[in-house]
Amino acid sequence: MARRHETQPLPTAALAVSSAAPAHLPAVRPVPDRPAVRYGPDPADVLPAQRGGDGRRGANAAAVLRTVLDHGPVARTTIARLSGLSPAAVSRQYLDLARLGLVHERPGAATGGAVGRPQVPVDIHTCGPLVGGVHLGVPFSTLCLVDLRGRTVAHEYLDGPGAGGRRSAGTLGALRERLPGFLAERAAGRPVLGVGAITGGWVDPSRGTVVRHTPLGWVDVPLRAELEGACGLPVLVDNHARAIAQSEILFGRPQARRSVVHLFVGSVVDAALGIAGVVHQGPRSAAGDVAHLPVADADAPCPCGRNGCLQAAASDEALGARAVAQGVLDRPDAFRLVELAAAGDEAADRLVRGRIRLVARAAALLLDVLNPDLVLVTEVSVLRHGHYLAALREEVLRHSRVCDDPERVAVSHAGERALQTAAGAAVLAPLYRDPLLFASRAGAVR
Ligand SMILES: [Zn+2]
Structure with missing residues (x-):
């Protein structure tokens, strides 16, 4: 692991923190010593015991973040009403989430109608952190960056091996080679929280492996470890059909x-x-x-x-x-x-x-x-x-x-960008499920 970090150049631009974001914005550090990352795709993965007693705080943060995702830009009083939290709790969670760069105030987007002091609405910080995405296909693969609403900010295609499977090692090699440069160049200084990598066939997110991809001739390929070694960021893998379903649940109908x-x-x-x-x-x-x-x-x-x-x-x-x-x-x-x-x-x-x-x-x-x-x-x-x-x-x-x-x-609501939004959703789903846990696992807070 250590040797890989020495020999693989890190995506330096992707590691930089943009001037628009809080200086302690997390998650783009490679964190070579962190324990094995397991952002399981199932809520059962998020046990209160793992949160060190912060289960309620994490659940409240998720409730606020999801409400902002669905209704933003939205006033804090409305978030309180929709989420069932007290206005004080909403304000506390807002500060936590803003510190992580996930939400921000949008003074220009006043919601109006409120009695008394006008409120500055809050929204998902779509000009803040990004998420990287990889779709491994047979005729071609796609690299992308998406914002926190799963919308494509940048993308690039790499030639695939064709259906023969003989050059599958070449596909992964080309991806490993290009991914760090793509993230560094196209993120343009915005932090990258992680990379979602999706493909067809049998993919096991908890082990981070492609168990079987017949057209590529892949059996038990450790895709997560390969890509984490290349880009130094947390990588989450999933099957592309499940990831598109997940992205529709998060951002679609x-x-x-x-x-x-x-x-x-x-x-x-x-x-x-x-x-x-x-x-x-x-x-x-x-x-x-x-x-x-x-x-x-x-x-x-x-x-x-x-x-x-x-x-x-x-x-x-x-x-x-x-x-x-x-x-x-x-x-x-x-x-x-x-x-x-x-x-x-x-x-x-x-x-x-x-x-x-x-x-x-x-x-x-x-x-x-x-x-x-x-x-x-x-x-x-x-x-x-x-x-x-x-x-x-x-x-x-x-x-x-x-x-x-x-x-x-x-x-898919994302149309021809479905696979790009889906690759991002492999990272964004656990983020929206428990933003504080996600950030702590990514080495961001605590
Ligand atoms: Zn058959």
Whole structure:
């Protein structure tokens, strides 16, 4: 560990504290001696005993921060009314959170209507600390920085290994090499609280490993340790389908907090389930593997040995291969096919709609089994083009036996930035769950 910190250059600009932020703003220090960081994705991870008796203080801080997230800019009296805390408690929590750089006053955004002394509303400090994000994809990976509302501030793409898996070490090597420089250059002096790293397949956040990513050929890759060694910041990893569900719960449609199912269809096919604001992980965080769900009328051979698995039939690679086989493209590229289809190419459009039908059947099955308030689908054609989203909704409703409301089927609130917001959410979710605990674990306070 120590040797890595000596040999890896630290992101110096990302470590600097901006002049706009309090001088003791935390979390950007690499803290080489800190104990193993475990920001578990489950509230059960946050036990009062771990807080050293500060459980109530942490819960109150979270209540204030979440109220500001949902209603900011908002007056302190309104925060007190919405959170059920006393005005004095709100003021104390505000000071704690402002000291960490998470909230600030916005004098220009007066809420008005208050009797007596006018109040300066408070809001999430979106021009303050940032969170880094990494999405490891097959055709390309994405680096990003998001603000405390999960909105992209900067992003950059890195070429991926393709679907062969042979250059997977190259992907991770390229990420390790570029991540510190990206954070330093693009954060431009703003503090970076940590980095969320997401990818498809089986990802175990508590161990920080990618247990299995078939298209990349990864088995038990210690992604968290690799990236922490490279950038010197806390890194949290998660599956990308769960992270998109989490980002919708945090920043998206209110109904996602009641229940949400998310189906991700790209180079891998994954699902995620969130109930009452918690994304389900299950034993060893294996929840969400729908890659081998049998699909009717599909006979594509799957690496698992069977035919007609959802991932083998509906992945970007399968779609690209079909386009090449039918002479629509000269090389497999699902993204290019979708743009060709959207521009009016009839053969491309047939292929895109064929995949939408497969996706819709899987989404309808999940919808009927789990009956969530919201079904999110992440697939390139429905993400980019409204008429393909409309086609998906129509197909889902045709197959579902419980849903007759097309609005229950949607894409992420973040649209084409869904994966960037999701990568940030891997860090922002534990931050909003318990900001004081998060800050202390990041070496920021106490
Ligand atoms: Zn299979």
